Amino acid sequence: MSVDTLRLVVSSPDRPGIIAAVARFLHERGASIVELDQYTSEPGGGQFYLRTEFTIAPARRAGLAGEFATAIGEPFGMHWRFTDARQVKRIAILASRADHCLVDLLWRWRRGELAADITLVASNHPVLRDTVTGFGVPFHEVPVRHGARDAAEGTLADLLAGQCDLIVLARYMQILSGGFLEKVGVPVINIHHSFLPAFPGAGPYERARQRGVKLIGATAHYVTAALDEGPIIEQDVIRTSHRDTTATLVRLGADVERTVLARAVAWHCADRLLQYDNRVLVF
Numbered sequence: 001m002s003v004d005t006l007r008l009v010v011s012s013p014d015r016p017g018i019i020a021a022v023a024r025f026l027h028e029r030g031a032s033i034v035e036l037d038q039y040t041s042e043p044g045g046g047q048f049y050l051r052t053e054f055t056i057a058p059a060r061r062a063g064l065a066g067e068f069a070t071a072i073g074e075p076f077g078m079h080w081r082f083t084d085a086r087q088v089k090r091i092a093i094l095a096s097r098a099d100h101c102l103v104d105l106l107w108r109w110r111r112g113e114l115a116a117d118i119t120l121v122a123s124n125h126p127v128l129r130d131t132v133t134g135f136g137v138p139f140h141e142v143p144v145r146h147g148a149r150d151a152a153e154g155t156l157a158d159l160l161a162g163q164c165d166l167i168v169l170a171r172y173m174q175i176l177s178g179g180f181l182e183k184v185g186v187p188v189i190n191i192h193h194s195f196l197p198a199f200p201g202a203g204p205y206e207r208a209r210q211r212g213v214k215l216i217g218a219t220a221h222y223v224t225a226a227l228d229e230g231p232i233i234e235q236d237v238i239r240t241s242h243r244d245t246t247a248t249l250v251r252l253g254a255d256v257e258r259t260v261l262a263r264a265v266a267w268h269c270a271d272r273l274l275q276y277d278n279r280v281l282v283f
């Protein structure tokens with residue numbers, strides 16, 4: 001029998017019986033729960049979060065969302081969304097000159113390891129054009145000229161409109177305005193090349209070397225108007241020593257950056273990330 005795989009993500013004020021109510025609702029419609037994870041910020045109070053993935057016969061899907069709203073969502077004061085695992089998210093990637101994070105995502109996508117559709121790549125430099133078109137992905141150069149940032153952001157926003165469900169900054173080295181983020185209206189994930197909150201901003205590897213750190217790292221986070229202060233999705237580190245030059249740190253860090261970004265993007269595309277306050281739950 002063919003089945004559809006759906007995901008349900010829920011947040012609500014915590015109270016007893018939420019999991020039972022959701023499970024019963026799905027069971028009554030012949031659904032089979034494949035995964036279910038939940039978190040309560042303060043047991044007995046606070047916020048309740050749940051993510052479940054389930055299979056259901058196509059014929060039983062009709063009216064599911066409306067029935068859930070009436071039976072569960074509204075009575076429990078929930079925010080919720082249903083997504084279909086087959087409807088992959090469209091990703092637009094922004095990059096500048098560095099290619100390691102960009103190529104890593106393109107390579108994983110071409111191998112079928114990234115359940116998403118990369119619809120376009122835009123860069124403020126031309127250097128990555130041949131690399132991107134070699135993967136069969138449209139490339140758009142949108143230069144950011146000194147004193148003309150607003151114009152560049154306008155061009156970029158127009159290019160991205162309706163083309164993506166997620167924007168990934170793969171070492172894109174331009175700070176985006178709050179107005180741009182509001183205009184594009186989709187989540188933006190950035191890979192910062194340090195273990196935040198250490199070394200935000202430009203040139204973290206040089207500053208790490210000057211500080212004599214024994215670990216360097218990378219941080220994938222949702223982008224907000226405040227540079228490198230968005231909710232952290234994933235991080236990782238690698239050991240370094242006094243023998244490592246800045247060039248060595250850049251090379252060592254590149255492997256950490258691309259694996260951290262790939263995990264964050266894959267989790268977002270699988271609806272495994274829930275934001276609350278300035279934090280991210282990873283289910």
Ligand SMILES: Nc1nc2c(c(=O)[nH]1)N[C@@H](CN(C=O)c1ccc(C(=O)N[C@@H](CCC(=O)O)C(=O)O)cc1)CN2
Pocket residue numbers: 169171172173174175176177178190191192193200201202223224225226227228229230
């Ligand atoms: N609103 C946001 N925009 C961007 C973020 C963010 O968190 N919020 N992350 C950056 C990426 N980034 C670090 O990860 C970063 C990029 C650029 C700079 C910077 O100082 N850029 C200079 C120009 C540098 C250049 O032209 O080479 C600038 O914009 O004046 C710091 C950190 C991406 N955008």
